[in-house]
Amino acid sequence: MNINTPENAEQLRDKMVADLRDLDAIRSDAVEKAFRSVPRHLFAPGESLEQVYAAEKAVITKTDSNGINISSVSAPRIQAFMLEQAGIRPGMRVLEVGSGGYNAALIAELVGDEGEVTSIDIDPDITDRARRFLDEAGYERVNVSVVDGEEGEPKHAPYDRIIVTAGTWDIPPAWTDQLADDGRLVVPLRVRGLTRSIAFEREGDHLVSRDYELCGFVQMQGAGENQLQLAVLHDVEGEEVALRLDDDQQVETARLREALGRPRAEAWSGVTLGGFEPWDQLELWLASAVPDFALLAAKRPARDKGIVATASPMGTATLINGASFAYRTTRPLNEERTTFELGAIGHGPDAQETAERLVEQIRVWDRDHRTDQARFEVHPAGTPDDKLPAGRVIDKRHTRVTISWPQQS
Ligand SMILES: C[S@@+](CC[C@H](N)C(=O)[O-])C[C@H]1O[C@@H](n2cnc3c(N)ncnc32)[C@H](O)[C@@H]1O
Structure with missing residues (x-):
């Protein structure tokens, strides 16, 4: 019996959406609608539908010579909460760093016909795959290119939203330069070994966090690679x-x-x-x-x-x-x-x-x-100490990241 039938896919998609609501990963009708609209299995051919539609499972698409995962279609739960963090609206221009095809298709649903989605990846195998699956699923209008994410993609900038889907240690200048003035950057940033998906907005010459979530990601390769x-x-x-x-x-x-x-x-x-x-x-x-x-x-x-x-x-x-x-x-x-x-x-x-x-x-x-949220700020490298907020300062190559907590009275 072939269980990979379209009927099964639809049932499993409904279940995945219900699970993502229960997990509080999907919070808005817009994101729910996107997850209902895009057939995730078209982006992971050869995998069982159960695996593809499991809310907490990534589909690994490439490993390196040591068996370390270097590319995947991320788990729906992570994609959902990052899309909620991004708050994408119709008509927006969005850059995705790290391709897989599926997440770009979800973003295409969120921005609609008036918006524009650009997805970049450092690995041509991954962009080839993403391009093919996006075309087959009817998302020809998503731009896909092979580029090191460290440089962003100036061709389609400025972006209202930039979503980074590989774990990064720093925020290269290209991302802030290519972000619209009132834009938002969602990025899995590693700070002292801990990775959080952080939604940043601009305040003057620096970025300030709006919220963050615990997450795990494959590591950034290329110029921004930084291993623990x-x-x-x-x-x-x-x-x-x-x-x-x-x-x-x-x-x-x-x-x-x-x-x-x-x-x-x-x-x-x-x-x-x-x-x-x-x-x-x-x-x-x-x-x-x-x-x-x-x-x-x-x-x-x-x-x-x-x-x-x-x-x-x-x-x-x-x-x-x-x-x-x-x-x-x-x-x-x-x-x-x-x-x-x-x-x-x-x-x-x-x-x-x-x-x-x-x-x-x-x-x-x-x-x-115990009930507080931390505040992350990202200032350019070279910002003097007296211009940084009180809190722990962690120096990176391009930036100075601070973590501060509400002061106790
Ligand atoms: C988790 S996967 C992306 C998942 C995808 N967004 C999806 O649809 O679920 C991470 C991707 O980041 C890519 N990547 C790693 N370093 C990169 C870099 N410097 N620039 C662009 N892409 C990079 C990897 O090749 C990998 O395909």
Whole structure:
């Protein structure tokens, strides 16, 4: 029996839209209508319809020689909330950085016949695919070109909206130059290893965030490529432990490695989290509150062997303090494991003090910022300190990114 029939596709599309509403990823009728109109399966031929229409699944379209994903049709949930963040209206001109075809078709539905969509990708295999599928699905009017997104696409600028669909470490000048004065840029920006899809608008010579969402993306290639560095603390195969760091962060790897082998210190905050409560806001707070923030990534066998207390491949918030470090952890407060207390595990000569410092910041978050949103600002590189808002400053190649939180009275 062939289950890839148009009837099945329509039923699954209805279910996907209902799921995206439940997940609060689709919030507006306009975005819902776009998702109902575009047949997603035409952009991922050969995949099962169940896979294509699953709200939280991306369809991987290319991997590199190490098996790392470098291109995909993104998961509908991420596409939906980014389109909501962008607030696209009929008649707008939109640039998409990173093609796949499907998202460009959704944007084409949102801008209508009076608008214009341009989609660019660094990889000609991907633009060829996108061009073919867009034509087959009836979206010939979308412009597709092979270009390094770092340069944007001046040919069709200015844009009312720019949506970047690859994870980036910086905001190159081309994006701000090609953005209309009252435009909006939606971009998955990595700050101290944490990626958030941030909707920015212009305020004078800089950009200010309007909202942000947790997300994960394939990494930007080309001139803007910037990989996290790894400081390996334990390298037995299968149970590796490493710190993920930005390239401007210098740490004493040999001493931190030695520290991991020493007995641990613990500190507990008295702050609790529900079993299903997200902690992405806490991670962001810690990244902005402590000067030397890193992510401690560990494989599960490292936890099973007691080398670390918490194993997360993406990493756990960590404070580096010279030859010592402390990372966030939790302990269950009941047998049903529905409530957890947040704490820190420290290693090194100042293990206890470092763990206490991290725990103190967990308490500050709980007391002052648990329901707050951070504000990101992006100023051009070279902007003097006294022109930046109070908060953590993270220097990039083209910009100075700040993260600040509402002041407590
Ligand atoms: C997640 S995919 C894009 C998904 C697409 N927007 C969709 O329809 O779902 C990310 C894409 O970004 C592209 N990319 C990576 N670096 C780039 C760069 N510097 N300029 C343009 N595209 C880039 C990759 O080739 C990949 O195809």
